[in-house]
Amino acid sequence: MLLAIRIENFALIDRLELEFGAGLNVLTGETGAGKSILLEAIDAALGGKLNSRAMRTGADRAVVEATFALNEAVMQWLQEQEIDLLDESVVVCSREMVMGQGTFRSRSRVNGILVNRQGMDRLRESLVEITAQGQTVQLGQPALQREWLDLYGGREVLEQRGRVAAAYEDAQRALQALEHRRSSEQHRLQRIDLLEYQVGELQTASLTTPDELEQLEQESQRLAHSVELQQNSYQIYQTLYQSDAGENAVADLLGKAESLLNDMLEYDAELQPILELVAEALAQVEEASRQINAYGDRLETDPSRLEDVETRIQDLKQICRKYGPTLADAIAYSQKIQTELAELTGSEQTLEALEQAHEQATTHLMQVCAQLTDLRATAASQLQARLVEELRPLAMDKVQFKVGILPASPTGSGADRIAFLFSPNPGEPLQPLASTASGGEMSRFLLALKACFSQVDPASTLVFDEIDAGVSGRVAGAIALKLHQLGLGHQVLCVTHQPIVAAMAEHHFRVSKEVIAHLEQISNGQHSQLRTVVRVTPLEGRQRQEELAQLTGGESAQSAIAFVESLLVQAAELRQKNTL
Structure with a gap:
């Protein structure tokens, strides 16, 4: 209040x-x-x-x-x-x-x-x-009449209308997906052809690791300079460990220094750390000598392998130019288009599947709409009787009223067109309310309608702005009584x-x-x-x-x-x- x-x-x-x-x-x-x-x-x-x-x-x-x-x-x-x-x-x-x-x-x-x-x-x-x-x-607006009927029907009608709204949204989404698929079918087929070619090309390239190109380029350099690498590795071995020319190698000189330090250690213990450093250097030189010697032995001059590597490098660079710029990008793109191709060619994306989904959604929509129509028919019957009772004290004791429920295309509010039909005088046919009732009759009708909702209306205060406009005499007294009620x-x-x-x-x-x-x-x-x-x-x-x-x-x-x-x-x- x-x-x-x-x-x-x-x-x-x-x-x-x-x-x-x-x-x-x-x-x-x-x-x-x-x-x-x-x-x-x-x-x-x-x-x-x-x-x-x-x-x-x-x-x-x-x-x-x-x-x-x-x-x-x-x-x-x-x-x-x-x-x-x-x-x-x-x-x-x-x-x-x-x-x-x-x-x-x-x-x-x-x-x-x-x-x-x-x-x-x-x-x-x-x-x-x-x-x-x-x-x-x-x-006289059908949308407002439908809203009033649903409100009078109460929670059951409103909850069913909510289910209709959800089913309508599902049906619209299914229709949009189907229409989009139909309109884009040519584009889809063209896209499938392109993706199939690209997937085939990338699969033929047998892409493995993102750094394959760098590894191959290093191998190419090694194969192209294998003779020079062998010569240099042998020369290094000679310098570090064993010289064919009779000259002292690094290992010989370090060995001599180690021997002298051992002799000197007998007279001065402070030389021990230096001895250890020299001994460690000698060990490292000997290990480096063994590894460079093994490296030189492993080097091969293989023109056919070099040709294969160069060919693979060119193939990978071509892939990078088309799908890169890097090999990692090309591999990622390959995975992406394989997924897209699977989606475009998958059974769940076929026209038949989309048509079936739309048919099922439409069938469900019609079912929930039919249930809503039945609930509205029950509410309409109750509203008709109640409204006539409310109109009688308002000097409209001969009035006829009916809630017409006509079929319409399904929407989020159902598949019904609601029409309030009204006849104020005996013998006159029922006609749409807006084209039949006078101004005074419309005022009384609205007041009676509000009275119908008074038992379920959550509002504690009802406000009427000149609800009695266009009436006088006995009718005004009836309206006064209804307002007081x-x-x-x-x-x-x-x-x-x-x-x-x-x-x-x-x-x-x-x-x-x-x-x-x-x-x-x-x-x-x-x-x-x-x-x-x-x-x-x-x-x-x-x-x-x-x-x-x-x-x-x-x-x-x-x-x-x-x-x-x-x-x-x-x-x-x-x-x-x-x-x-």
Whole structure:
């Protein structure tokens, strides 16, 4: 329930604080007095769409703050959002609007914590439902009629519609895959031909290791210079270990030095480290001599092997130019195209497989759509009976109403086209609601529809903006009774021009415009300017009687007051009858 609202610099409102009560609350006033501004402020506090025109002219900051009584759904939302309570009985929703440097910004908060648009949309479902002017026009829209039918069907219908939406997405994905495959079949076949050629060429190349080319180039150098390498290795062996020319080799000289050091060691022990170094050098020279000798023995002059190596090098360089630039890149590319070729030629990617997948997805979609149609038919039967019952007290006791469910192409919302069919007079055929009902009948239909949803509506506050437009007399009295009846289970806020509706309210507010002198600060002092503001006054007693007299079209004369007094007595009797 909406307990209070505080507004600063919103539209024509400079400052306003207002408290609401349980049951039926009505707002009355002259046309254009600003009654709808209050409803727009409530919508703004709950995250409704705004632009810079929502701010009072000349203001750079505006605030709307609405305080609601807590309910179970709101408590659960607060826990999910990890928002602490400010008070154990209320939740505060606020909207701050700022205009700076030509840019309009607004922020929504709940209990002082910033909340995004999606979060506010979820919260408002548990707080307020606003039926605005012009919504009767939307009654004729098939999409909205389908939405209302599904909401009336409750959780079972909504869950089945969720399954339909998922099945529709699956069917669309399968169709897109199939159409893509069909449209790209020529390209696919061309790609397969190219990949098969490239895979064959790379497999023929027998690529093994990324460094094969470097190894082959080293082997090529060795084979091309094998004679020179043999000669040099023999010369090194002669120098290090054994000289055919009779000259002392390195090993001979080191051996002589080792012998002399051994003799000297008898007289000076400090030479021991030097002896060890020489001995180690002699051992290394002897080992190097053995290895260079073995190296020279292994070297072969093999022209045929050299030719094979050079040919392989050229083949690998050609592969690198086409698939490289390096051999490692060529090997990686070979693995990649083999995988791609397998995917393009695999059985799971065939047209037949995709056609079968699409057929299965479509069949499943039609099955879940048929189940949804059956659930909608059950809900439609219940809604028809309930709505007719709600319309009878609204001076429409002869009305006929039917929810037509016609087949349509499957979408994410099912395979049904919903049509509300209506006949207000006996003997007249059922026709689409929008082309049959008058403005007054549409208003009553919408009110009856809201009454049908009142038992399942999670919102604790229902807001109606001139739901009684286009009606008068007995019909207005029936609407007043229905609004009061709704107020027994919900808080109801209603903008009205009907005296009987206003008389039925537990709480009555008058909305008016007032022209005031506004002081503005200018460079050389203060300047007085006339400004229009909206004022809201709670009415009781004589003030309320005078306002009702104004609504009847008369002046505040004794005769008008007498009529209003009888109207209030009548309203009290109707309220008492409603509560029995």
